Amino acid sequence: MTELKNELIRHSAAGLAAKLTAREVTAVEVTQAHLDRIADVDGQVNAFLHVNGQEALAVAAEVDAARAAGGSAADELHALAGVPIAVKDLIVTIGQPTTAGSKILEGWHSPYDATVVKKLRAAKMPILGKTNLDEFAMGSSTEHSAYGPTRNPWDLDRIPGGSGGGSAAAVAAFEAPLALGTDTGGSIRQPGAVTGTVGVKPTYGAVSRYGAIAMASSLDQIGPVSRTVLDSALLQEVIGGHDPFDSTSLTDPFNDLVAAARVGNVAGMKIGIVKELHGEGYQAGVENRFNESLELLKDAGAEIVEVSCPNLKYALGAYYLIMPSEVSSNLAKFDGVRFGLRVLPKDGPMTIERVMGATRAAGFGDEVKRRIILGTYALSAGYYDAYYGSAQKVRTLIQRDFDAAFAKADVLISPTAPTTAFKLGEKLDDPLAMYLNDVATIPANLAGIPGLSLPGGLADEDGLPVGIQLLAPARKDARLYRVGAVLESMLEEKWGGPMLSQAPELKTAVLGAVSNTAGGSN
Amino acid sequence: MSVDATLSFEEAMEKYDPVLGFEVHVELNTKTKMFSSAPNVFGDEPNTNVNEVDLGMPGVLPVVNKTAVESSIKIGLALNCKIAETCRFARKNYFYPDTPKNFQTSQYDEPIAYDGYLDIELEDGTVFRVEIERAHMEEDAGKLTHMGGAAGRIQGADYSLVDYNRSGVPLVEIVTKPIEGAGSRAPELAKAYVAAVREIVKNLGVSDAKMERGNVRCDANVSLRPHGRERFGIRSETKNVNSLRAVEHAVRYEIQRHAAVLDSGEPVIQETRHWHEDTRSTTSGRPKSDADDYRYFPEPDLVPVVASREWVEELRATLPEPPAERRKRLKEAWGYSDLEFRDVVNAGVMDSIEETIAAGASADVARKWWMGEIVGRAKVADVDPSELGVTPQVIVELNKLVEDGKINNKMATQVLDGVLAGEGTPAEIVEKRGLAVVSDDGPLLEAIDAALAAQPDVAEKIRGGKVQAIGAIVGGVMKATRGQADAGRVRELILEKLGVEG
């Protein structure tokens, strides 16, 4: 049984789905195997803030019963029914706490489900639990979580990326085959890059934001986290689609992603290298792996072209004006009145204004406060035109740059992040240095275009994962999956297997009974 | 609470020229809220007409109510505004417990309607054009109740309770351009303007327009400047003006107060004031700052509204008869003279009369009751006639009782008073009080005999041909029957008895 469990968790979601459909294994076995894995290793990784064992097993049991019953009950099961998934703790779930990685929502139970969660439930995918993140998705290392950092399974002294380090680490550590993340400036893609997993930010509006605790409304998207490109395509097809509860959601069906991942060739496609998104400022080992991917794609019959997006030099600045501005407004609702933490001032008059002030002072971490203040400043009377207003114009310029680039290329390519995973604590004292991690991922959020990161190999100098980023025009997410799947298969052929097979084995605790809460506060 | 000094209105007008401005908030009567599908219903149990969106829970998003947009466009058209070809929503950021997101989703520099006007007819027929700056869409806040302090006031309250049922209800805010040149008619114009807006939105069917329920709310801005000066004076904004009378009184009071301040050589403080109906005065709220930093920015969760010209024309075609035209039509239908009709309109009972006619009364009967009996009583009680507590059904019932001869007109007014005192329906009161016209001639003849016997000389006069003297006998009979005789019938019987032609 132990070995079987150890094998089970190594499969991709597609692989598990096949085994489940073929009834080689039950959904309960699959879910239990993952719950056991979480119990084994999450003490070291700290990917999970909450483990949802009871409900997950109940859903798995339902799947098994339907399959056993046969007939329409079995036929109507979704292809991924019984495949477990972890959910970033920024997405609301009935029956489990949603903390946003913050003290201000410690123990808060949402009375409603996010739309994507409703879709997971409809597909009967057991939800293993909620994963760790930088508080309110603000960060690139998950070190800003109020519940302790998550550690990179490749090297437990290093960051797993952020803000969605928990989801990426959980998938990298085989605690879950799939996870949901959110990406505002790279929070799915950058963790994907540094943990050797796949992460996708769909076109803005392709996946409903309803139930994702808002960070920057015009930049946020929920997206898939997985170990293979096909798995992300499968997941995006589950969670995507128009949502009448989200006014910014698109009506495009986005039902061609899995097919695209299976096309298997890139013949005749033009792949554009973005001059501004590699080279200077990028770690040598990252550049090397990037160049290798270019060669492989050339070998596969794609044409590599050079494009330039000169306004990308303003992207970081525009992002750090637009994002905090929207954050400052979106986080105003956390005030101790209707839900969450309420802190009373220790002395002085007991007014609601002071209770709000004390609650937010105690409940928010430093990075969150920094961004709220910055955003309040950027929107202030007298500063709007110079800051927020200008940044929105830069957005226009960047969209135009991408439009011009996509006239020359079908997809664009770059390293996902300038460096491999740095050590925990290394960039905590220098917010600006931390922000630079997102320099290659931010432009996609500003423009609303989709982006995918897949493992591109290990850097020579440190043996740590490097991510390759693909970008496509808005609504053309399918192209990412087509090119991504081809590149992935070529790279895996080169490596003799998935890159994650090269990851160090985590020490496992004594395999015992399932615990319902793992991780917890560190 | 110190009382502010005021100048007399006349003195204030001698020295200063008032400039007015109004922000009227209209609550739409859509079935659901502006940005969520929770019910838009008045008065239910607290926090039962809310969902996660209305509570501003983490992760929620707004979705625009199409009917609210259409209603807003209709209001804009009725106010002769231009309708924006494209407009966006904006966030107005401020912290307050009744505002669940701690920002209000509103419109800032892109209102859906702008640059309109309304021609206001005053009581004497003078027409005044009020220019409308804009009308925009926004959402209402929840309701705060302050506990522990004096009389539900915010000062001194220990704690407050919040009900979010009202949070998210669609509002249209109508803002005027500065209104100049009203002079001493300013208070009158203020009332007439708000009444006109109220009438329009009610007529459009987009709002219940009950001021007492907060369906139409008015913030009045007042400033004074010395005669002849172009620059506006510093203004104050008065909130909590909940009725048409209050609008008139508040504007008048603020003019008087500003005048006293200016006369004393002090500058007027730019602030928000609260109107108090009980003391007929305003008190100071918090200082109004045009620099209140709301940090407006376009609402990223909502997409622009594009009002194509086709759509606007479709909506324009559905607009009902404008109130001014309706008035003309009703006057003709009812057959009132110009003066009679104007009195009816000025008294504010035109709608009530229309309702009463619909309930079964004739135009003349309706007017007789509303103008003759109710308006006077409303004045004494210091309320608007429609708020006195008389329904069209009561009038129809009263009138029928009189027409059927069950009671006479004098009794009918007594019964009306009984209805107002809460004694029940007209029929119940007639029964309870034992009012009934004595229609049986028997008792009448007895009373007549007694009265004639008591006043023999009067009887002689009548027999002699002095019919006018009959009044004394009638009076005697009425007294004896405690007013329950039909005076006309009594007179007939007396004449019969005395064998005299009347």
Next chain:
Amino acid sequence: MAAINRDDVAHLARLAHIEMSAEELDRMAVELAVIVDSVKSVSEAAGEDVPATSHPIPLTNVFREDVVGHTFTAEQALSGAPDAYENRFKVPAILDED
């Protein structure tokens, strides 16, 4: 472009309703000044003629029919309330009248 100083931060903290100690204000002023400095090039990037983009994907007229949907019971609505009384959210006294 004005640099951001301690008084600015204090004012912003008040606007944002976050209580901050003197030490925090000082620290934040320094950190924010660095960030503000680094983003200021943005204001020079685009000319007058460049329109602002507030929504990355252009959509218009997304509406909902005026039909009642789901509501909470008062219990659900108040389920996370830090303090409540008689089915309403309870908050300490408000300083400012609106």
